Amino acid sequence: MSPSSTISDFRKVLHDSKNIVAVVGAGMSAASGESISHTARIPTWRGSGGVWKTYDPAAIATPQAFAANPSLVWHHYHAMRERHVASLALLALQATPNPAHFALSLLCIPEFLASLAPAAQFTLVTQNIDGLDVRAVHETVQRFEQGRAAPVPAPRVYEMHGRVLDTLCTACGHREHNPASPLCPALAVSELGSPGAPIPEEDLPRCAHCGGLLRPGVVWFEELPHHSREIWAVVDGADLCLLVGTSSQVQPAAAYAYEVADHGGKVAVFNTERSGGDEDREFLFLGPCAETLPRVLINGE
Incomplete structure (x- = not known):
């Protein structure tokens, strides 16, 4: 029926x-x-028109992807925080x-x-x-x-x-809501799904508590919700x-x-x-x- x-x-x-x-x-x-x-x-x-129709989640949405290329992952997620996939004028922070x-x-x-x-x-x-x-x-x-x-x-x-505007420290585990725009100067021109210019790890977002490398505070594939x-x-x-x-x-x-x-x-x-x-x-x-x-x-x- x-x-x-x-x-x-x-x-x-x-x-x-x-x-x-x-x-x-x-x-x-x-x-x-x-x-x-x-x-x-x-x-x-x-x-x-969904995100995973265009971008490979294995390259940008797994712990292994972040360990292999944190610069690429941060380029993608910072752009995701800020704007729509079609590069329209919509800021996610304003949604x-x-x-x-x-x-x-x-x-x-x-x-x-x-x-x-x-x-x-x-x-x-x-x-x-x-x-x-x-x-x-x-x-x-x-x-x-x-x-x-x-x-x-x-x-x-x-x-x-989780939330895309949260960050999680890979060193001390501190999680916080972080709506900064941009998260760090090197990410100011990030494009969704784009490798962008490689960013040295020391220039990627860092934890204000211990200085460790931050990652997006979302649950990735292969992680427990x-x-x-x-x-x-x-x-x-x-x-x-x-x-x-x-x-x-x-x-x-x-x-x-x-x-x-x-x-x-x-x-x-x-x-x-x-x-x-x-x-x-x-x-x-x-x-x-x-x-x-x-x-x-x-x-x-």
């Missing part, structure tokens, strides 16, 4: 759910930055959450969640490294806390792949999984929806294009997430 795109049917399933998990990918952020440039988009990873982020963040507010699913709890798991999912949640929580006597309970949000144990505990108990803007091709995130389905839960896909496994899902809402999520979760029509 083909998946349904009927919002009323989805809302009935949502209403009866007890444990909801949203697994978010780069398609969630694709529309962010339009306030800066109407033609700009934050690129996805595996969709049409802001879009309506999709804010629609999903409302599920972190107990009163709003109870209006849709009275007995449910909600967990947000994001594969994104742009920090926009968490920023939207924080802004939404702050808005709802205004004038309240009690704070909103801490949302359950897991950034499993953050919060793996906690995420699997949530997935094991979920009866509804929302797959938002993800092609579900990268493990372990690709396995989450299958695990929910295997123990009898329902899966709803929100994405701009079809991907493998969609025909086995209960619901499929195709289109820009910035349009489908608000329509389905907030407007209900």
Whole structure:
């Protein structure tokens, strides 16, 4: 049976759910930055025009790649921090959450969640490294806390792949949020995916605590995602999984929806294009997430 795109049917399933998990990918952020440039988009990873369609992850997104050529990796990731893959005028540092982020963040507010699913709890798991999912949640929580006597309970949000604006010291292990632009003078002209001019290791970003070589604070291929144990505990108990803007091709995130389905839960896909496994899902809402999520979760029509 083909998946349904009927919002009323989805809302009935949502209403009866007890444990909801949203697994978010780069398609969630694709529309962010339009306030800066109407033609700009934050690129996805595996969709049409995605980063890994152009650049080899083995050369720029593994611990081995960094050990072999930290200059190349830093050229790529510094440019990723700063601008869109198509060299448009969008600065990633200026990207802001879009309506999709804010629609999903409302599920972190107990009163709003109870209006849709009275007995449910909600967990947000994001594969994104742009920090926009968490920023939207924080802004939404702050808005709802205004004038309240009690704070909103801490949302359950897991950034499993870290953040591109974080740095991690390879010597002392210190991790910090570092939005400096540029991170070091030698990276000022970096191009996404370009080898650029080789940079001596001593001129690459250095740790302010110990002077060690910094690396991007993201989870690379062959590394264990953050919060793996906690995420699997949530997935094991979920009866509804929302797959938002993800092609579900990268493990372990690709396995989450299958695990929910295997123990009898329902899966709803929100994405701009079809991907493998969609025909086995209960619901499929195709289109820009910035349009489908608000329509389905907030407007209900």
